[in-house]
Amino acid sequence: MGGESTTRTAPRSGGTGTGPAGGRTGQRLSGLAVALGIVLFLGGFAWGAVVYRPYTVPTSSMSPTIDAGDRVLAQRVDGGEVRRGDVVVFKDQSWVTNAAVVKRVVAVGGDKVSCCTDGKLTVNGRQIDEPYLPAGSLAEIKNFPSVTVPKGRLFLLGDERQGSLDSTAHLTDAASGTVARGAVTARVDAVVWPMDGMLKKPTGFEALGTLSSPGPLRTIVTMIVVGAVLVLGGGAYGPVAERLAGRRSRTGTEPVGVR
Secondary structure: OOOOEEEEOOOOOOOOOOOOOOOHHHHHHHHHHHHHHHHHHHHHHHHHHHHEEEEEOOOOOOOOOOOOOOEEEEEEOOHHHOOOOOEEEEOOOOOOOOOOEEEEEEEEOOOEEEEEEOOEEEEOOEEOOOOOOOOOOOOOOOOEEEEEOOOOEEEEEOOOOOOOOOHHHHOOOOOOOOEEHHHEEEEEEEEEEOOOEEOOOOHHHHHHOOOOOOOOHHHHHHHHHHHHHHHHHHHHHHHHHHHHHHHHHHOOOEEEEEO
16 A cells, blocks of 8 residues: 555564574683683782792992882892892892892893993903993992902892992901892892883803893783773673674664655
């Protein structure tokens, strides 16, 4: 008839059911993503808590590498794992009572260290490039006699040589300013507040031997970030699928013409 119109309705299975939005495969995959994300996220934090310790550095003796008040993450290591160029955390009662100290290892047991030759620190007769020092500063504010580091001990300096109470301030001690490897509790990997990131590799010491490898901090951060993305993405699948299904249901009834 002339004024009569008809409509075509969408099938009942077109998304208007009361079951969960999205197909079964999508729901399973989203659940799997959430589960895997939780494992990665919590596993990353747990691994980090086991491997790393946070420290707040109270002085500027390691400036500009680490400024006063900076928050760092230091990997728990055995003193035997320490290499030249490492920034380490240690405790030595002859230096500071009941407090941790952060300094850079410039020489290890058996090394002969002195300063200065042409304005540079010298270890085993090699002049060491130290790009981490403050711009325009000297390798040391005073010359000191050659020191042969005893086996099992370390010679440490601050990056801010003018104000650092380091091995040069303890040269008259029985151990000539050196610290036992066993006093080291951790090796600094990164400055996390402010977010300056991983410490740069001390390439000036490469000619003297193997440098330390970075800790697993990057892997841990990747686990946490990927885990968070999977949890958020998997959790968002249901609402997104439901919204899309709602749109399809609203467009499921449409005019097909006038007869």
